[in-house]
Amino acid sequence: MGSEFKDLKINGIGQVAGGTYGKIVADGLATLNGDIVCNSLTSNGTLKVKNSVEAGKLRSNGTASVSGSVRGGELRVDGSMKVEGNVEFGKIDINGMLTLGGGVSAEHAKVDGGIKIGENAEFETLKVHGLIRANGMINAGELEILLEGSSQAREIGGERIVVRQKQSSPRRLLSLITPSLAAKLTADSIEGDLVELEETRARIVRGDAVKIGPGCEIERVEYKRHCEIDPRASVGSAEQV
Template structure:
């Protein structure tokens, strides 16, 4: 990204047209009216991009809505983000809440929050710690881990104890090594599969090995 590009800093309320920029930062309420390309994007307040975004670094500590597709090398969501298109990147980290209308693709995907993905979640390494319920149409990857997370605060621990355990809901999971807890799925397919507590799986298909926890519900499992 050229160092000669200007920055956009919105404090309070403001808006800007789309285009190419160096840094974009929203500390109040701000809207970008169009597609945007930038080196970094940070939203600490309430941000809206009325188009698509391409950036090296995407950070949300407040709220942000992207009305198009999002391509970010590194993205971190500590607040709330809503993407009306696809999300593509190298690393994606969710500590807050994320909604993606279509597919989500990355080399590494980590979640310690909640997400709703309308399409395929595809990543080489997928590490999901369940603090809240998560939904995705299907999951594909090499190493897939879904485990119950530990609350980050006393409040979250007390809040989660009042309700049923958080879980992941999906139709299909396919990977090389698959380790699952508190997951509801129609089909789980992998080379090495471990089905832990709280799982409800219709069918498990495995190539090398399978382990089924006594507190998991698996209707059938077959070796491929």
């Protein structure tokens, strides 16, 4: 996209009509009506999107809510963003919270804080420090979760899946008082080539090489090559298949 499209700057309170733009910068409270296509959209403050946005770069500092879907090249959220539809970007970087009603797909995603997904999630790589919740399936080439907060997914599948608990987190103490705040991952099934888990509760874990670490409660483990179970984990049965 060239720069033949108009740039737009909003200071204070403003509205943007649907259409194609170059660069949109909004400081304050901006409402976007209609579908928007733009090279970049930066919001500092509050952003309300009534329809869908396609942006080369989308950046929100503060709060943002989208009634439709967002897609594009890069998404960065500092603060919180709520999307009712789907989220589809090359790269996603979240510092804060991203909540979406639909599904999400990205080549690379990094989450510091949390991500809540209504449907399925697909990533080539995903690193989460905090929590992740998906009503559907998380499919990731490389998935790394550093647990801080209660996470869950129906299914997790991928090549390399690593779940760890943060050492010496104040949540450990908290979890003794309120178990629902415990930093734990709950999933029905977890399947991957290499699976390394800590503090995870699952019905079944299947993999080529599986390592079940402390705090895990797994009903059944099926592995091909290698399996290691920490004495502080509880595993119903482990079978080489």
